[in-house]
Amino acid sequence: MKELMGLINIEHEHDFLEELTYFRCGAATPFAGRYRLIDFTLSNMVNSGVDEVAVFTNHKYRSIMDHLSTGADWELARRHGGIFILPPDWNDPSDISKGDLRHFHNNRDYFHRSTAEHVVISGSQFLANMKYERAFERHLETDADVTCITVPVENVLPEHSPQLRINEDENGWVTGFSNDPENKNVFSNVYIIKKDLLLKLVDQCIAYHKDHFFMDGIKDNLPDLAIQSFHYRGYTMFINSVESFYRNNMSLLEPDHFKSLFFKNHYIRTKTSNEPPVKYKEDSSVSSSMLANGCVVEGEVQDSVLFRGVNVAKNATIKNSVIMQRCKVEEGAYLENVILDKDVHVSSGQKLIGSKEKPFIAAKRQRI
Amino acid sequence: MKELMGLINIEHEHDFLEELTYFRCGAATPFAGRYRLIDFTLSNMVNSGVDEVAVFTNHKYRSIMDHLSTGADWELARRHGGIFILPPDWNDPSDISKGDLRHFHNNRDYFHRSTAEHVVISGSQFLANMKYERAFERHLETDADVTCITVPVENVLPEHSPQLRINEDENGWVTGFSNDPENKNVFSNVYIIKKDLLLKLVDQCIAYHKDHFFMDGIKDNLPDLAIQSFHYRGYTMFINSVESFYRNNMSLLEPDHFKSLFFKNHYIRTKTSNEPPVKYKEDSSVSSSMLANGCVVEGEVQDSVLFRGVNVAKNATIKNSVIMQRCKVEEGAYLENVILDKDVHVSSGQKLIGSKEKPFIAAKRQRI
């Protein structure tokens, strides 16, 4: 099998999560109890046998560096290959590249030093538990220049609207890209491309002062390229707004969704920690909720996501909420439709209620 | 013993090495066959039992990140403590700090989470193989607020001129800082400070819009602080110009200097590699030179420093030169007073001659 190398490119992703992304980039947003958004894509690559992955980061990259660290938790702490976290640090005065092309241009080494002939490229906002093997096989069989992974959705949701839609012929060849809201064939922003072609398109984009590799280099070159569309039909999410973030956390609490995402395929890897098991006390009452290790629960938790190390005191109630790492909810507090960022401390007797459409959000380290 | 934490602050160091620092910061400059400048300070800290070290980097920090990586080669890849490479990545719109105070302000966490009560702070341009234990003992004994390590030099060299000079009384208390060229008591830019005081001075500097922690926070507060001067009398170097870089490389080739720096104390740690032993062939002729692993030598090498993986072909001659990693010097080439950066390829028969005062420099990856 010809080998595949990976690239996670978050240069063009904006920080959509209001208070939650003041100090971290979108890709580093905590999700589903113990993960960050980027874990899903990175795990998919690793689980597909990709053992070199570069991450093109934008600003606020410290959050990504801290999380991914050496890559050891993804089995990517290798002497050769492994993970390459590439923040923007460029010092070539003669460099004329723009947008994400600056990354491609300044990190050419990454592509040259590998023997892989194809690259799988992804953002961080499309979440699924999938392997790329089948798409890659198809890519090779059809000898496509590029293979785009698409999701045929049943209902178009708000988070689909910024995604490109793909038109294709009966053999899966892409005939057009658009943002047509009627088209339910949603592009996942994951694609496989021949490495030689990638390098050629990078040169071309730079020469013509372009600033977006996919839009300018691939989409606008469609007439000259053979692009396949590969349909993925498993459980998927697009997270690109507070609303989609909250709704998808809640939606994951449906047993079927939870099982599809976490138990259907390989496990999603994330940064490991030292948290002990969850301690349930005498009077705890928990239902339809997921709890990460390190929590201590004495109160009531319903339809909620608790990250690592959350403390829920006696008679406290948490409903339809997302409570991030090490939050403390004291006696008698009542939370409904709430998102608490890390280390928030809710005092005894407090009542916080948001709406399903617009949850109440508390930023990191607040005391309420 | 009260514990000591470390900080390497290279924010105010400029990239003095012309072509050699176009793409790397000064602290990452290769030196003495297999090291980078920063290795000396970092090793001194580790060899003194310091097991948490932060590095405040400036621009071009990728070179530092690549070199230090997880810190494993310095035994600093720890689950708790270890190394913290902190590039400038700040996103707090309310932050009013300036200069290196931005680092101190945005990385307060680093100081708070440690139980150490004192911090040893250093730049990267002062090179020695020393332990800080004795200076620290003295710091505690005298209950100094700050202890500055100074070097009483015999001959003032050009590289000493940017360094502060220290006046002290008979008990070692600092009475003044200056740049007086007559004063031979040169400040090494290494000092130990009480952590509480450090945090207090940081607040004060920020409140008054200062931009240089040592100059504004310590030097200008001398009347209010009890500052000790601790004399270090071992072999030392200051590297802050091409001239001092080259001269000190050459000076290290004196057996006494080499032994003082490398065999008198602990070993200087650096990034490990996989290079095989140096292969000397039939006709090689080498004298008064240091050679790092991975070299293959068939020609003549005199009074020179060869980094890892350098190839010296038959009848090639290298004199008084510094040849960095993986350079190839082909048959019959003649090099004298030359600095070659990494991966330079000198073709057969070429003649490159610089002067002792101004060596010939070739930037990375050139073919000559």
Added chain:
Amino acid sequence: MKKEIVGMLLAGGEGKRLGLLTKHLAKPAVHFGGKYRIIDFTLSNCSNSKIHTVGVLTQYSPLELNRHIGIGKPWDMDRQRDGLATLSPYTAQDGGSWYKGTADAISQNIHYIDQYDPEYILVISGDHIYQMDYRKMLEQHKETGSEATISVMEVPWDEASRFGILNTRENLEIYEFDEKPANPKNNLASMGIYIFTWASLRNYLIEDMKKEDSSHDFGKDIIPAMLNDDHRMFAYRFDGYWKDVGTVKSYWEANMDLLEEDLSLSLNNREWRTYSHDSHYPPHYVDQDGKVNNSLVTSGSWISGSVNHSVLFERVDIGKGSVVEDSILHPSVSVGSDCTIKRAIIMEETVIPDETVINGEQYDEPVVINQQNIADFNGVKGGR
């Protein structure tokens, strides 16, 4: 490379009284406390006490134990010149021999210890559950100028005859060691934690190796020999939680102890963490029918039934209508629907069919269940 103190962790015992639990597994590697193995507690003690040079002596079924400890990464012991070393029996030019007793295991590895030229040596067992700062014990050892310091805890007088009792003077200097005395003179029981001055112990070990009638055991041979020679030896008092998990019953009790509110040992203590490996399982899920009280539950589990006063390891499934009480469920145990499980220890990967009833309350010890013996214990539903 000189070290002040080197730890020697005895992890080779068979743990016969743990029955099925140690049939194919070294006792220190037995699962404990919802995500740990027994040895994690002593290794974490070393790490938290900043003793990073530790030899782990293994002999019995060490495969999983070795895989678990590796080169000690979770305990920050993966170091270049010191760190953790696994010391298993080996052959040399004069042949090889198995470790014949606790002291013999150390004796056969004198060359390992000598590499570090230590002043002191800490000898501990990998099968006790406790959180202890060995540095404090070392400080006392140095202050008293002892040749040996033995950690002790007070036991109720009426139980003292079940322990190795140290008879001490008022200043805690030991003058006599009583193994399971019929009429105890004291109630300070040895916890099997020793600090020795290495130069002194080294001689006793070499002497002991020569004695054919010796059982090569610290408690039975080395300590009495040292006392006999009137060496200065002190007891070190420990007041915290300590438990030898040597039997199925004590193993079960120690797990259940973790559910107590005011235990001095806490897995949630951030100043004294218990380190182990972490998995990549998702957070556990309690569905709308699930009910959990007074229990530990770990990543990857799925609770549709009722769990009370139990310890559940990773990836445990509890089916709808099932009731789990006073039980310990090892990793990847799957309990079907409408089961009742009481006072049982269910071993790794056991699949329990729907409507199974396992009631350990009728036995003296909690029952240990695996896939092979499950039928023997399956009672009739409602027959409790």
Added chain:
Amino acid sequence: MKKEIVGMLLAGGEGKRLGLLTKHLAKPAVHFGGKYRIIDFTLSNCSNSKIHTVGVLTQYSPLELNRHIGIGKPWDMDRQRDGLATLSPYTAQDGGSWYKGTADAISQNIHYIDQYDPEYILVISGDHIYQMDYRKMLEQHKETGSEATISVMEVPWDEASRFGILNTRENLEIYEFDEKPANPKNNLASMGIYIFTWASLRNYLIEDMKKEDSSHDFGKDIIPAMLNDDHRMFAYRFDGYWKDVGTVKSYWEANMDLLEEDLSLSLNNREWRTYSHDSHYPPHYVDQDGKVNNSLVTSGSWISGSVNHSVLFERVDIGKGSVVEDSILHPSVSVGSDCTIKRAIIMEETVIPDETVINGEQYDEPVVINQQNIADFNGVKGGR
């Protein structure tokens, strides 16, 4: 966790014929080639062949060997669910036993292999020097549909009677194994590198364990038994450099071979790196009186004398006026001034006084010197 192929690396042999070199050291851990240990070559072969699940079977004096291999970091084998495992002799409920032969060592670790449910198993020794892509051998194994594939190299016909010779048909199918045949029918010698189809080997191992008269050896028992049952077995031809460093002479020769210009094995090959640990010693230094030709010299060394056709490990000092020729100097050897050393192997940390003369040319084998025996070999200067 399923793996296509698992490597089993035999590293427990005593290496008696290496004499002093293996007195306190497992043979695979003996220093080799200026900065390596013998086992680095096979471990690097595994790593370069992308076989990352490897069990290393140790038994004899494993302390340094264990420290060297750790959890396999230099070879990229420090992985969470597979990677490198050290498999030393252990006890189980039915007691314990030492590894009695190459096949027995594997048999006692069937449970280790079974964890990975492999299709194939690679059996190699930790005491051969060669660079080989096991994937190519595996490809042939699959293409031919063999039960066993044995790597072979051509040896000169007149030496064939010193080897285990495989008699093959034209397509390389093996029909007979001749251990040191008086009248060899073939000149293809077994290199002790086997790929087996695991399901098949597993049965033979279990059968072999039951045979009391078996020596439990691959060459003597398993292969003949398989041939006897008419299994499909093929030879795999290898043309590169291969050397068994089983004697002091062959050990010395293999080191000297590294100085050859056109050896097919190269430490400088960036496509097939030989991995090991690296040290923190500074670059080596050749002073104004130093002279080095045709040699390997490593970090931390200091050369003031003359070195010719020799292999110097880390931190070796050669004093002024000394001459070193045809010799191997292990780490931290210090040679005083005005010494002459010829055809000698000087062991770790030996300090050689000024004016010592060691001339190994007068002996059949190169001399092996350590601090204890140096006086026995010290000749009179000029007396050569």
